[in-house]
Amino acid sequence: xxxxxxxxxxxxxxxxxxxxxxxxxxxxxxxxxxxxxxxxxxxxxxxxxxxxxxxxxxxxxxxxxxxxxxxxxxxxxxxxxxxxxxxxxxxxxxxxxxxxxxxxxxxxxxxxxxxxxxxxxxxxxxxxxxxxxxxxxxxxxxxxxxxxxxxxxxxxxxxxxxxxxxxxxxxxxxxxxxxxxxxxxxxxxxxxxxxxxxxxxxxxxxxxxxxxxxxxxxxxxxxxxxxxxxxxxxxxxxxxxxxxxxxxxxxxxxxxxxxxxxxxxxxxxxxxxxxxxxxxxxxxxxx
Numbered sequence: 001x002x003x004x005x006x007x008x009x010x011x012x013x014x015x016x017x018x019x020x021x022x023x024x025x026x027x028x029x030x031x032x033x034x035x036x037x038x039x040x041x042x043x044x045x046x047x048x049x050x051x052x053x054x055x056x057x058x059x060x061x062x063x064x065x066x067x068x069x070x071x072x073x074x075x076x077x078x079x080x081x082x083x084x085x086x087x088x089x090x091x092x093x094x095x096x097x098x099x100x101x102x103x104x105x106x107x108x109x110x111x112x113x114x115x116x117x118x119x120x121x122x123x124x125x126x127x128x129x130x131x132x133x134x135x136x137x138x139x140x141x142x143x144x145x146x147x148x149x150x151x152x153x154x155x156x157x158x159x160x161x162x163x164x165x166x167x168x169x170x171x172x173x174x175x176x177x178x179x180x181x182x183x184x185x186x187x188x189x190x191x192x193x194x195x196x197x198x199x200x201x202x203x204x205x206x207x208x209x210x211x212x213x214x215x216x217x218x219x220x221x222x223x224x225x226x227x228x229x230x231x232x233x234x235x236x237x238x239x240x241x242x243x244x245x246x247x248x249x250x251x252x253x254x255x256x257x258x259x260x261x262x263x264x265x266x267x268x269x270x271x272x273x274x275x276x277x278x279x280x281x282x283x284x285x286x287x
Contacts, residue, residue, distance in 0.1 A: 004048035052222040056084040067097035085218040090209030098208025105201035108225040120147035122213030130199035133208040137197030245272035
């Protein structure tokens with residue numbers, strides 16, 4: 001069975017890949033990673049992996065509900081990877097409004113996203129909520145107008161300073177409708193923070209503001225919560241499947257008067273190590 005997967009990031013030496021696994025037994029589950037086939041089409045699809053997902057690569061924000069006085073568009077200005085991010089612009093006026101996506105009511109879950117505030121003088125935030133932002137129910141982490149990443153319970157608690165026009169990766173781990181942890185750029189900054197309000201489930205993911213400003217969001221997703229997250233064991237030895245070469249080429253020009261110089265481009269698959277071309281005119285080539 002081919003498992004749904006999403007490639008979050010990759011470079012010449014490493015990649016971060018999320019995989020949706022139907023069941024992991026207490027004894028462990030074996031997963032096979034197939035690679036090194038340059039002709040294979042990408043099946044990276046975050047929508048098939050997570051409970052909620054948006055990387056804005058569709059070029060649209062139509063699956064978000066947008067409040068009056070707020071702009072939210074797929075923008076090519078900046079992105080974590082790919083072409084687009086979600087550009088959020090708040091109209092100001094001291095009104096807590098934003099954009100939101102519905103989530104099937106869950107008592108716990110992990111919200112992850114990347115945010116790039118365009119300034120340090122306004123409030124910009126994304127949280128797991130019960131209802132709309134103005135209800136004040138849910139997690140409450142914010143990039144604040146004082147240039148601090150902070151959370152609020154009865155008062156604000158600062159966690160770290162932030163800079164404008166820089167990406168930050170945020171993870172909000174809601175353990176229950178009462179408590180959550182905060183991680184920024186893979187560093188745990190707060191644990192067992194009290195959620196605001198009284199409620200039984202999280203049913204909304206919302207990005208919202210209060211006093212104007214702009215922020216970019218990317219790679220937004222919600223995944224299952226586990227008190228102890230699964231880890232992989234040692235990698236097994238590679239199982240090589242050597243595929244037979246498939247010869248292919250193109251040529252230009254395809255016709256003309258004799259004498260005619262024709263240029264061939266090799267398009268053969270699966271890494272052939274030697275060639276013997278027969279051109280049908282009693283001539284061959286091993287190039």
